[in-house]
Amino acid sequence: MDDVPADRPDRDPLAENRARQRELYGEPLGERVHRLTTALGITQARLATALGLSPAMLSQLSGARRVKIGDPAVLGRMVALDRRVSRGPVPPGEVAGLLDRVRATATPWGADAGCCCGADPSPSPARARTPGRDAAPHPDDALRGVSSPARLVAAAAELATSFPELAEVLRRAASRR
Template sequence: MTGDQPDTTANRERQRELYGAPMSDRVHRLTGALGVTQARLAATLGMSPAMLSQLVSGRRVKIGDPAVLTRLMALDERVARGPVPPEEVPSLLEQAHAARLQWSAADDAARPPAPAPVVPAPRRVPPRPVPTADDALRGVSAPARLVAAAAALAPSFPEIAEVLRRAASRPVR
C-alpha cells in the first residue's frame, strides 16, 4: 500500500460504525434487489456515480448530504421488507428520488448516529477566590483592631485569638 492510497479496510470499518454495514454491502444489496446499475442508483439517490463508486470501493467513508443518506436508508428499508416486484421498481425509484423524507423519533434507533455537534469551547473565566474567614474578619475590622481583640480574648479563648491574629497578619487578596 502506498502513502497515497486510502486505507479502504479502515474506511469500510468506519462505514460499518456509521451506517451499520459497509456501503459496498448496502449498494450491492440494493442494485441486486432492484435490478438497477450503480449509476441508476446514484441518480436516484441524488449523487454522482463517481461519488457512489468511491463509497462502495472504500475510498470515501461518509455520505455528506443528509438527503442522500435518507433516500439510501429508505430504499434499504424497503428492500429489507421483501422483494420489490420488477414492475414497481421504476415507481419506487422515482418516489425515492423525489422524497424529502423527515425522520421521526421512532426512526432514531434505525438511523445512524448523528455526528456530535461542534460546541465552541467555553470562554475561560478566571475563578473568583473563595472568601475565607480571614477575609471576612478583615472586611469588618482593621488588622490593628483584630490584634487588639486577639490580645483581649487570648486568656479565655486562645483558639479564637489565634484566628484573629492570623487574619490580621495575612495580606488582603
C-alpha cells in the same frame, strides 16, 4: 483517501475506510449498495441517481475510497430504500416508480417516508417503534449516520451561541441510543 493517515504505508487504506464505514453505518457501504442494486435489479448508476449522488461519488463510497455520505438526505434515501428492500421483493414493474418517489423525497426519514417507500404513512415521525413494524428512521439516526456522537457534541458547542435550537438537536442526537 478520506481520513487515512499517510504516515503508515503498511496500512490498507481501503480496509480502514471499510472499518470506518462499518462503525458509522453498521456495514461497509459497498455491501449495502450491492444489496440494493441486486434486490432492485438496477445498476449502481441508477441507484446513485435515485439517491441524489453522482455515479462517481457512489462508486467511491461503495469502493471505500471515500468514507462518509456528506448529505443527510442521501443517507435517508438509502436507509428508506434499504428498509423497503428488507421487507421483501419489489416487483420489477414497481421499481421505476419507487426510485422516482425516493428521488423526489427531500427528507425520507420524516413523515413522508412512509408514502415514498411503502411503509406506514403515519403522520407522526416520532411514532413508537415496535419490533417487526417498518418505521421511518428517526432524524437522530441520520445525524449519527454522518457523524460520531463526539463530533455532534462538538458541533453543538460551536452552534450553541448563535443557533441554540440546532445545538439542542445535535446534543439530542448525540445522546440518543
